[in-house]
Amino acid sequence: MNIMILGPAGSGKSLLTGEFGKYLLSEGYSVSLMNLDPGCTYLPYECDYDIRREFTIWELMEREGLGPNGAMMRAMEELSKIRIPIPRADFNLMDTPGQLEIFVFHESGPKVAGSIGNLIGIFLIDATIGTDDMPAAYLYSLAARYRLGVEMITVVNKIDLLDEGEAKRLRDYLLNPASQMRVINPRGLLSDIYIPLSELLQRIIPAQRIPMVSAKTGTGFDELLSIVYEVKCACGDLT
Template identity: 30%
Template sequence: ALARRPGPHLAPEPRRQTSQQRVPVRRLCLCARTSPHATKASHRGARHAAAMSKFGAMVMGPAGAGKSTFCAALITHLQLNRRSAFYVNLDPAAESFEHTPDLDIKELISLKDAMEEVGLGPNGGLIYCFEFLMENLDWLTEALDSLTEEYLIIIDMPGQIELYTHIPILPALMKFLSQPGSLDIRMAAVYLLEATFVVDRAKFFAGTLSAMSAMLMLEVPHINVLSKMDLVKGQVKKKELKRFLTPDTGLLDDDPLERSRRATEGLDEEDDESKRPDERGQVMKGASFRRLNRAVAGLIESFSMINYLKLDVTDEDSVAAILSHVDDCIQFHEAQDPKEPNDEDEVEDQDQDQG
């Protein structure tokens, strides 16, 4: 019932037939064709019938990265392309949505209730909500089990960084969603980092480190995205921005903020080295801070795992590019049945041939 209930995320299906009606038509079409493409399609259809996988994308990232905005843009794009989406909100503190979630964790537990009943703060309350979710996974199973392979399950996650660094809840949830024999969802992780971080390179490498942490913890196909690209237009040159798509330690060698600070204070690198940390105006400055940043950047570069895609939700082509990478990661199109020509299309083709 959940899979077919009407809602804003269900793609229009004006001429849908049941699987019992479609099989004979497809079989006749495939038998009549002897090309290699038809043979591949028949083998793919057989594999697909044997294992009906679901498909999903978990949208993650720090607070303010634009996760819910990206989910809304992705759902809108899917609707325009006659594809169905099932929107799951797993942020127990979220209040407003552009698209109403098909499944909302607040139906199970809310952050406000957890904080009031257990006496926890915001971060502790959120962890409690996810522990409660892990104890009630049947709630997820009942909602997602009936979905077909035509849906893209979009899971909107909260922004607390603890979930993506050292707490093992998220890997356990991802394993539950993707393990064969249960929900068997082919999952991809989409990690958003705000593009304005490129202005402050220390903050950029800190965000990239959290992205790599999530990548290593979840062990699923992973896409890293620089979101809100529209906010950095005019601030960062395109040639300079390309350097951030594949981060390396070279970005720290010509940090404009660091050069500006030294020029303002009339310092050079040797002056920073000679100062005691408690003599600086702020601890987050000087040679010690640069060494820390360089160590973090060197760690990221040594793994050589992080590459970013650019996202501007106001640009339809940008959203389509991210969706294309997600589809490739989860092999969405390979599992779809070959499309059958509509009767109206056939009539139009015949009229054009006669003309």
């Protein structure tokens, strides 16, 4: 099974790749870790495949006189042209670039995702953004899901950084988004879109089951794995 780890810059993609990988190994699965971020300087895990062996952002910047974002766009074009070798492990975890929007909204993102069979996504939301901004972050995960055309598990990461009260508020929100409506109290134009949006989120968020995890401590990994299996079964693929 191939799992692409996606999320905004700094949301914990690389740490989760390494730590969830270790967890899966400890559960008896074979795992390979793949880095698809040509712009990272440090990885908190040893990878079995590293896109930086093909090209790096710095090489592209120097060779083609590009800035960091232009080089990342070029890198994504390059990525969509090469054939990514897929190891024969139970789980191949794929770490993706920090510039999520370049990966997801550039034409190469769906191409890369489409070229990898048996793929699902894990989309990380940083828990420290708080409950009020959760709807916006969730919509971002939906956009990534529709754009890449893969089943996506939305995951709240860094739960260890919340105190008990914050964690409870977030858990309550994920079970019942409408419960926070009175607390958030949107004003002006936002209230016009917030109410229908909340009604929509009320229907889809609780149905989706969003695990709260910590890539640092491993909290929530059991639940995440069970959701991975649920999603694969729902796609009709039990491999």
